[in-house]
Amino acid sequence: MEIQYVLDTFFALFAMTLIIFMVPGFAMLEAGLVRTKNVTSVLTVNVMIYAIASLSFLLIGYEIAFGSWEYQSKMSQWAFFLFQMAFVGKVVNIVSGGVSERSRILPLALFTIVVGAFIYPLIVNLTWGANSLSETVFDISGLSDLAGSTVIHSTGGWSLLAAILIMGPRSGRYREGKVKVIPASNIPLVTLGALLLWIGWFGFNGGSVGSISTKESADAVALTILNTNTAGLAGAISGWLLTYYRYKKFDITMILNGALGGLVAITAGPDKYDIYTPILIGAIGGALVIWAVPLFDKFKMDDPVGALSVHLVNGIWGTLAVGIFIDKVSIWSQLKAIVGVAVIVFPISYFVIYTINHFFTLRANDEEQFDGIDSVECGMDAYPEFRRGL
Amino acid sequence: MEIQYVLDTFFALFAMTLIIFMVPGFAMLEAGLVRTKNVTSVLTVNVMIYAIASLSFLLIGYEIAFGSWEYQSKMSQWAFFLFQMAFVGKVVNIVSGGVSERSRILPLALFTIVVGAFIYPLIVNLTWGANSLSETVFDISGLSDLAGSTVIHSTGGWSLLAAILIMGPRSGRYREGKVKVIPASNIPLVTLGALLLWIGWFGFNGGSVGSISTKESADAVALTILNTNTAGLAGAISGWLLTYYRYKKFDITMILNGALGGLVAITAGPDKYDIYTPILIGAIGGALVIWAVPLFDKFKMDDPVGALSVHLVNGIWGTLAVGIFIDKVSIWSQLKAIVGVAVIVFPISYFVIYTINHFFTLRANDEEQFDGIDSVECGMDAYPEFRRGL
Amino acid sequence: MEIQYVLDTFFALFAMTLIIFMVPGFAMLEAGLVRTKNVTSVLTVNVMIYAIASLSFLLIGYEIAFGSWEYQSKMSQWAFFLFQMAFVGKVVNIVSGGVSERSRILPLALFTIVVGAFIYPLIVNLTWGANSLSETVFDISGLSDLAGSTVIHSTGGWSLLAAILIMGPRSGRYREGKVKVIPASNIPLVTLGALLLWIGWFGFNGGSVGSISTKESADAVALTILNTNTAGLAGAISGWLLTYYRYKKFDITMILNGALGGLVAITAGPDKYDIYTPILIGAIGGALVIWAVPLFDKFKMDDPVGALSVHLVNGIWGTLAVGIFIDKVSIWSQLKAIVGVAVIVFPISYFVIYTINHFFTLRANDEEQFDGIDSVECGMDAYPEFRRGL
């Protein structure tokens, strides 16, 4: 027994460490996708999110989610906490990425506290955790979601949707019915960030199996990581083929977004599939991204990093997929949980962001956006010595 | 027993994860070494290689290499697969790096399928795997090669040689008997990439011990990682001293290439040496790089990242070194395998690349090279806002 | 027993690997903080430090520190060595970072040998290791310092202080009583580097517990990593609030330096605190950085990366904190060790650097500094294609 305790603790710490690589992962991805004049503020927001969301979860959120610090005894409670804590910031990252290049930092920090201390813990409570609403109509604990297609990615996605509706697009983005293209400023950073996220996903999903200390659980962990990776591969390839088919060019930002879409889609059930199904799930995930990115633009929902397409659309798809491909999992429980999370998270987020916005103005005005959030909010250029071209 | 199964599974997953850091490692190294106008396409190629090579190995290659999915039973078969899969892309990375700044993406993708599904699995079959040609004249299974000085690095090297011979140098590189210097565009990326590769090597070599679950194997793993690291250190220092001695300047690209050369050289036998021998092996490895880089230029074999010098030359040196320094290992078996791999990989690669080239034209023409592969193949600048100097 | 040997070996290798991520961590942090004209040389120095310090420790230092290679038997001696070796370079990194933008590479390399082979091993001997001066007046082995607030960070800090006093500030930094601001050239690299250091710290502190193979030690490791992380979070937030309070702007370099300050401060006793105390220790650590950075400038002690504030000031604070917050630890032993290390390291470093400087001139002259160390020492621009602005 002791040896299992030790092994599962060690494994949770290993998985947690991989997830923390997602902090630089998100930071580099987003810093690469925005214009140089907004890079410092995007990085500041990313660091701030990790700090604030994690501390909020430590002080308040964890007990809301799991009832008490003694929630489990099969591994070190500190390791279990660390693993859970590693998730929190991701939810806010989804939001901050999608509203970047126009959002002020302080109000985002306030929203981070609310998500880290309350909104995310509440969803965890209802799904993976203490399940305080069990046997009420809000009982969505029938959800089968290994590592958070719904709990993390859709939650972040719905919050982001609320934020985008309240904040509106970047100034100048939609003019006279046309979409103004705003290219990424640093493709190596985008690539580095996406690949770090990919690696982090091994910890995210693998660690969510919760144990590695028996033959069965070791197999489950290995299968989970294998399937996670496969879905990423398939998402990249489908994103690649589809953009190439349409434009005869290779668009690496779409390839990487396709991979991330596949990774989100597999997240609900990587331990349950055989080793070939993830190819299909990931490929559809990648295709959904390619299809959704221009769609959101059509509705003038401006999302510089494609977070809605990656996280919300594929969070839903991935959760449904478990119901579709796995006999034992009811697609209705899945649907119920998807809808349940939507009707909880979206209105609460809308209300919170609306309120914050009322007092602190989330959106930088047009002139500030023209000058760049960096100069207004940080007073610091990301690349002061590199001359910016026209 | 079960605990050993668990431990070895966990360790294989740990090692695999470290190797996956080589994906951003190669991507950043190569993105930093090429000119800004080719950065996006180099990154696209790197991501594509990981996706395509891994999926080809999953669908076809693995069974060619190891006969069946039930090849072993001492750890989770999924973990064993993942660890093996992590190697595949590296072989193609060696090729793509060496022909960068002039190669089109689609034909490279086709070649990636062939390597991932057939060429590399064949070599693994003959050396580490199912050994289908045992007791024929092609039996090279006498080779002592822990983690692939020959199986990975020389294989990639011979393929690259074929590719370079077919594609020719970058346009403008050799003019009127002179070598035109084409400097790296982003030294921090080069450094980051090389250091990530270095860390990945701990997983590469350490994981290749295959088990950590007994006292002996734990010692073997630790010794392997120690010796791997030491050879890298010695390669860096020898690269450093030699360039400094000749030019009175510190050339970090050569220092890092020296380190990588040392790492390739140790890869065949890090579990077999005492802790001082790797200093010699690595130092010679570094020196070989410093000597080979200008040599290949003399023969107009244009290799922007020094892949031939690092992987082919040191793959050979490292394989021989085991025969030289370890009594039990016959230098003749080593030689036979080196030659065996060469006569298998080089002609097959040549034929495959020649055929692909015939139908799809691997080489971008001079005008496309002048404009940069990014604008032709990806339609996307890597750094659109940074003004490119003269 | 064997299984404990295996687990502790595996864990040491895991922790070591995380620490090695600090090599790119320091490299990126410093490369981002200096001006573009000094980036290549900073990277060269970082790689060189890893190579030279580690090899010096392998060949000489380790036996000075621990008496013999058979120092322990609870895990593979190679794994124990690797873990210890991973620390050495960090001490020199602290020094090289603080004197960057004005130091020549060769003399730094010589100093690296001395630190890796003698100075650092001596301090380890007196504190964690063979304790050769036990029962003399220099016996500072009463020190409670889990992972090196004093042994690593203060040691590096005192050496740096000596180096700064000898070398003086960057030319043009202090003119007519005013501080000339020299902004960081690449904020994404700064962020990436700091976050990699943060992750490395999990290995640094977690691994220093020395064992994970019992329930108690597993708990201790998990608590250590939790507290380490918490102090980093608190340092970031306190750095953030304090700069925002004073300047109404978000200065990410100070936020990250605050986080690093918090991490240094917790390093002496993360296994001993409850889970809330690190918030206080880290927050004070962050605040100390914000306070110390302009202070050192007032005394014209030019430290481009804030290494004195992060490592020396917080190394002292963190060591004292254990004495303050933990009953069983005597604050007087802590003080004695702090002073002991100071009076050993500072004069020795001063003497060594002074001597090296006498024969090899550490400081680049004003013209060389204007042109940039890269062109003088490396003959290679870090970003040759990016046009440098005014």
Added chain:
Amino acid sequence: MKKIEAIIKPFKIEDVKDALVEAGIEGMTVSEVKGYGRQQGHSELYRGAEYVVEFIPKVKIEIVVSNDHYLELAINAIKEHAKTGKIGDGKIFISDIERVIRIRTDEENEEAL
């Protein structure tokens, strides 16, 4: 033939270009410059120290026109579309050009424009 050199605020370049094209000006050359004038630079923050960036990014447009008709059209287009009314809007300088050659065709002067 006359040469117009206009220093304008960077975010006005799109508008000004569109206006010039509309006015029938078919060619122009643009470059990034830094300006020093009455407009004050903005202050930046770094590690607890504030400092002023004195040179302000501007865009320079160079247009060579063949006659006074186009000269006035161009000047008006610039004046109208580069104006914000706030300090730092920039200046227009006019000078003489003696000869123009189109490299592709060897055409000279008016025909080359």
Added chain:
Amino acid sequence: MKKIEAIIKPFKIEDVKDALVEAGIEGMTVSEVKGYGRQQGHSELYRGAEYVVEFIPKVKIEIVVSNDHYLELAINAIKEHAKTGKIGDGKIFISDIERVIRIRTDEENEEAL
């Protein structure tokens, strides 16, 4: 004294420079500019949307020459070596310079060139 300003395609700069040096022109100043003219910009792709980069990178060469002899030499060197025959080859503008000073020596005019 005359000033030659030539806008050329960036990849011709090496050839043109070599030709100028051969023609005895010893000094020149070069800068990167963006051009707008008949040549169409290339289209880029980003996240499923194509767009045109309107301003095309060009290089501007400035040469001040002391007399008509060098003027013709320089013009011919540029015309010959910057020509590709395709649209966008660029233009040469010639104007008058009143006075030249070499900072290092205080020499003026012809002596300063």
Added chain:
Amino acid sequence: MKKIEAIIKPFKIEDVKDALVEAGIEGMTVSEVKGYGRQQGHSELYRGAEYVVEFIPKVKIEIVVSNDHYLELAINAIKEHAKTGKIGDGKIFISDIERVIRIRTDEENEEAL
């Protein structure tokens, strides 16, 4: 009105700007250029091969002044503060400007400066 174009060494720009401001010159436009002249480029090293960077970074200052008084003041300020005495100090070119417009106010000529 006259236009002064000065090509100087980049690290002199601060000194020169301060001297110009002191001389009462209130506006100037600055850009980065590359120079080719008698000054030799420095050699760089890359992967075991040395090569020479031929174009040397310089800074170009453009100042339009209203009369000869300011012209002389400006020339002297530049000559004095850009000089190092070593090769490559750069040159000053003076030419004629016909008309100046301040975009913000529509003021013309002397009033616009």
